[in-house]
Amino acid sequence: MSGARPRVMILGGGFAGLFAAQRLARAPVDVVVYDRTNHHLFQPLLYQVATAALAAPDVASPIRRVLRRQKNATVLLDEATRIDPGAREVHFKKSGRQPYDHLIVATGARHTYFGHDEWEQHAPGLKTLEDAFNVRYRIISAFEEAERLGGGPEAAPWLRFVVVGAGPTGVELAGAIAEIARKTLTRDFRRFSPGSAEVILVEGGPRVLPAMVERLSDDAVSQLQRLGVEVLLDTKVTAVDARGVDIDGERIDARTVLWAAGNQASPLGRDLGSTDRAGRVNVRPTLEANDHDNVYVCGDLAHFEQDGAPVPGVAPAALQMGRHAADNIRRQVAGEKKRPFRYLDKGTLATIGRKKAVGRVAGLNLTGTLAWLGWLFVHLIYLVGFRNRAVVVFEWAYSYVTYQRSARVVVDAGGGVVDPRAPVPKSTEGTAARETT
């Protein structure tokens, strides 16, 4: 990279980071994108990897490959540990201190357990590919365990699935698990009926999909119930362990508990001054951190107020922020005036299951098949890469016709059989010595 050109450093290859990098393709700058994984992840479809409908490569593209034709962009695999805006440097796990002229921080968010981090080992969330493998492993091995135990009372806790949090991810997970039990697995077991599985969606607030209008929340509930999902509203989870959860003091015996409840912004935000309760960095209209010129914060890590409310942590917002930050950097380099960001809400859709979805697009409330088709369409459009689109279309068509899910493959610890509740997957070392029974 020529040292003469200003160096734009982008932390995170999600929607915000990737679209910011692409927006700078023709700018007279050198772009360096750092990510701790080698792939851009299409998070809106991650639950389909978790529920075995899609394979990991269908929803993840190597960042390096997406940017391979952009000559002014370099992609590096490393993990930022600290931002030093004063020195205009970022500290990395392997690469040490690296300087920047302009910085875009788009390192997103993780789920939060509201101060009960010990719950996580029992109730994994869904943000990364590894999370998805973990969730997939737990769902599939729960049914396997029920069969091994010969059904009956001993197997019951393995056939009870609790999803905590009824935002889009929680609703999608609960709906997908119910469909797996009622449709996908019907013929697969000999010692119990998968249809007997219970799926319980627990929401602390008064309704599901709180970001949507009330009518759609009600629609979503009835669609979930038609799938056999039990929806518990205004219900708080008070304890989580390996054997189940307590809700408002009452016990639910469930070996599979999934967490879709809260977001906590990336810890890097703390290095950027004022943040909100969720750890999101308060940004100015230009998307620069309140306390630091030239440090742009985008996506789930940013707290941006518009019309009195924060812009939601959704992919379209991240994408728009990334592009806007890139534009402001271009303007800065060209000596022009930075412009304020404005989020354009194109609508929102959440899918519940086969021909089941709700959403609001262009001011219209959609529900059922129409919303579902809209959801499929929108998600295909934003999926990065032709190959992914083609394969995903095939997988979706295939599952639609056969009710099957093509990615029902799990790799557990050491390739061996372990307590399905142990963290997964583990080191491969163990595999070697053992036989492949």
Add this chain to the structure above:
Amino acid sequence: MSGARPRVMILGGGFAGLFAAQRLARAPVDVVVYDRTNHHLFQPLLYQVATAALAAPDVASPIRRVLRRQKNATVLLDEATRIDPGAREVHFKKSGRQPYDHLIVATGARHTYFGHDEWEQHAPGLKTLEDAFNVRYRIISAFEEAERLGGGPEAAPWLRFVVVGAGPTGVELAGAIAEIARKTLTRDFRRFSPGSAEVILVEGGPRVLPAMVERLSDDAVSQLQRLGVEVLLDTKVTAVDARGVDIDGERIDARTVLWAAGNQASPLGRDLGSTDRAGRVNVRPTLEANDHDNVYVCGDLAHFEQDGAPVPGVAPAALQMGRHAADNIRRQVAGEKKRPFRYLDKGTLATIGRKKAVGRVAGLNLTGTLAWLGWLFVHLIYLVGFRNRAVVVFEWAYSYVTYQRSARVVVDAGGGVVDPRAPVPKSTEGTAARETT
């Protein structure tokens, strides 16, 4: 399962076990298939998962799903730890002791390090999906590390790949890595030229693909060399560590060493009496273990002599053995006489790269494009499941046209950045706390 019908227990859901189970579909027996993974793995294509050409679900099908319509078959996820032919019982990790009337043992083989098990952590083999993820991770992260280090002498050991063993797997791995470097990644890096990567194939014997006729071995070597693979014959590996290998005392500095050298049969074989040097169980013409009536041994675990030579450990042999063992059990149950097994060699093909392969089919020696097309065709036919065939055809066509590999996605320890040489992937616990840089 009705206790009245004889219970046929099958250990292992590979080619031998799965085809044995299917062959018993109409027999008056109850079939129980145990595997420690939930999937049947199409091992001949595993190297394509390792080299990012295919996703895991493309080459693995849930055993439970393959057998879902076979009413007399039950599939259980558990790991056999001991066989007690005297008591007609098998001991399992989770299910304890389980009885059988007829037993088919098809637990395959692992690679062997000839008494140097400590080499494995530095030079993984390729037998399971986890192995494939491990190999894929090492190959991809080696290039990533070379870029991070800015190319140059420091990066050189990361751009040197050593494959030990020139059987089909070794040849296919070496060829695929060379193609990745020369074709797939050409535009992807900014700080070094992937084409400069060295791929070294080390073989202890006098030729590659020793199972084939000499002429084809020579063809294979020249095809490998055209891909830029350095082939070292009659060369012994004397040491392996995290930084490279010693060959006949001379040092090769290479951060990525892959093992395709030897097979060691599943330890379960030891419970079945006389075995050969590789731990394979010596079987009678009926495929029963020499020392135990009613215990059939099939696939890579069996040592079956035919025309003075042992039948090779290849998929077609395993498949034929599995079916034959099932037939003999059917005959036994029907009070008929068991028949001797005879392996029908339909030929053998090994692919080296794009339009590069060698093989012998129906007495004809094939090489180049023709052999390659034959290889594609044969492997598609034996791939289990329509969906897999369709997707694999698409992936192959896509890579053929674009030179791309669609599964260049890796998940490393805790989703974070670690020494690429650390075992992978690890527990997911770590991920939670960290930001997604």
